[in-house]
Amino acid sequence: EPEVTQTPSHQVTQMGQEVILRCVPISNHLYFYWYRQILGQKVEFLVSFYNNEISEKSEIFDDQFSVERPDGSNFTLKIRSTKLEDSAMYFCASSRGLAANEQFFGPGTRLTVL
Amino acid sequence: LAKTTQPISMDSYEGQEVNITCSHNNIATNDYITWYQQFPSQGPRFIIQGYKTKVTNEVASLFIPADRKSSTLSLPRVSLSDTAVYYCLVGIYNQGGKLIFGQGTELSVKP
Numbered sequence: 001e002p003e004v005t006q007t008p009s010h011q012v013t014q015m016g017q018e019v020i021l022r023c024v025p026i027s028n029h030l031y032f033y034w035y036r037q038i039l040g041q042k043v044e045f046l047v048s049f050y051n052n053e054i055s056e057k058s059e060i061f062d063d064q065f066s067v068e069r070p071d072g073s074n075f076t077l078k079i080r081s082t083k084l085e086d087s088a089m090y091f092c093a094s095s096r097g098l099a100a101n102e103q104f105f106g107p108g109t110r111l112t113v114l
Numbered sequence: 115l116a117k118t119t120q121p122i123s124m125d126s127y128e129g130q131e132v133n134i135t136c137s138h139n140n141i142a143t144n145d146y147i148t149w150y151q152q153f154p155s156q157g158p159r160f161i162i163q164g165y166k167t168k169v170t171n172e173v174a175s176l177f178i179p180a181d182r183k184s185s186t187l188s189l190p191r192v193s194l195s196d197t198a199v200y201y202c203l204v205g206i207y208n209q210g211g212k213l214i215f216g217q218g219t220e221l222s223v224k225p
Contacts, residue, residue, distance in 0.1 A: 004157075031211060043158060043201075043215040056212060091157040095211065103213060105157025 002026045004106035006092050012112045016081050021109045023075045023092030032075045033093040033103060034067065036060070043091070049075065082113045116141045116204040123220040132189045134219050136202030139183045145205040147178060147185045152199045152218070161200075162187070189221075197223045 005024045013019050025032050034046040048055040049067055066078045075094075079086055089110050093103040119137040126132045138147070146165050150158040162169055164176040164185070175188040189196055199218040 033212065035213070042217055043152070043213070045212045045214060048212055058212075089155070093157070093213075097211075102160040102163075103158075103211075105159065108155070108157050110155075 002104075004092055004094055004104050006090075006106035006109050008109060009107065010110045010112070012114065013082055015084055015113055019079050019082055019111065021077045021079075021090050021092075021111070023077070023106055024073055025075055025092065025094030026104055027073070029094035029096055029104070031055070031095045031097065032067075032069070033095075034077045035091045035093065035105075036088040037091065037108075038085075038088045046077070046090075079111075082111075084113050087111055087113045116145055118202045118204055118216055120200075120202050120216070120219045122217060123222065125222050125224065126192055127224050128193055129191050132192050132196070132221060132223075134187045134189075134200055134202075134221070135184055136187070136204075137184045138202070138204045141182050141204055145182075147176065147182075148203045149174070149176065149187050150201045150203065150213070150215075152201065154198075158201065158213075158215070192221075192223045194223050194225060197221060 007022045032049040035043050037043045045058050047057040047061045047067055064080045068076050089108040091108045092106040095103045116138045146163055148163040149161045151161050152158040162171055162174050162176045164178050166178050169176045177186045199220050201215050201218040
């Protein structure tokens with residue numbers, strides 16, 4: 001069964017450093033998403049991406065964040081200058097269509113900012 | 115956007131049937147009801163979706179009354195591995211596909 005993969009599983013970084021979180025969505029999916037979950041809190045939507053551009057973004061997704069699909073298979077989330085409060089699990093998801101029944105989530109990357 | 119209300123936590127024992135009810139009084143005519151499951155340290159996973167009456171798949175059943183102001187996720191004969199957080203989501207198609215998660219219901223299955 002196809003699945004969404006994410007690397008790394010755990011990333012530790014110093015405050016102010018740039019991090020890139022990587023995702024490989026399911027191959028025939030067209031819509032891609034990033035969510036985050038701070039420890040003990042609910043899953044929060046960050047951004048959706050379709051046809052090589054951002055479809056929608058939340059208030060969390062400020063200028064420090066960017067997304068890219070550099071090569072047709074990978075989907076990346078970059079945080080330019082990490083803050084302590086960026087520490088969270090980051091989940092990538094993909095779906096066949098915009099209003100598809102099901103979004104498939106990856107296993108997540110745990111980001112720890114020191 | 116329809117607000118959803120579900121219990122914060124539930125306890126059950128192995129082999130029992132578990133019913134988790136979600137209230138969504140402001141559900142719109144074209145809103146579907148979707149449930150996701152999240153195990154600790156994993157991403158959410160789609161369980162089931164419905165519009166009205168009853169939907170059943172290999173994992174769960176979803177019961178939706180005629181007024182659609184609530185829905186009940188039914189898990190038959192739970193096992194320890196069903197311990198997870200269960201989220202009820204409504205109206206995702208009106209949100210451009212993005213999923214807005216609430217706090218969910220933390221189900222704990224005991225031996």
